[in-house]
Amino acid sequence: MSELTVEREFTVRAELGLHARPAGKLASVAGRFEAEVSLGRGDEWVSGSSVLSILCLAATQGTALRVRAVGADAEQAVMEIGALIESPD
Secondary structure: OOOEEEEEEEEEOOOOOOOHHHHHHHHHHHOOOOOOEEEOOEEEEEEEEOHHHHHOOOOOOOEEEEEEEEEEOOOHHHHHHHHOOOOOO
C-alpha cells in the first residue's frame, strides 16, 4: 500500500516573512505529525522539521512556498502548516 502524499502551495503573509520565531513554530508543528513534511521554494526542498533548513529558504512576505507531506496524516499536516505560512503574524 502506498502512502498518502499531499502537496499545496501557500503564500507567506507575515510582514517580516518566515523569520526565526515562525520558522521554529512551523518546525515544531511539523514534528507533531506522523507524515514527513517538506517545504519547497523553486527547485529547493527542505525538511519541515528543521528550523535552520526553513530559514535557508529565505521566505520573505509574498513568497510562494509548497508544502508536501507523505504519510497517514498528510492532509492535516499540510493544512495546519499552510495556515501558519499564511498567518499575518
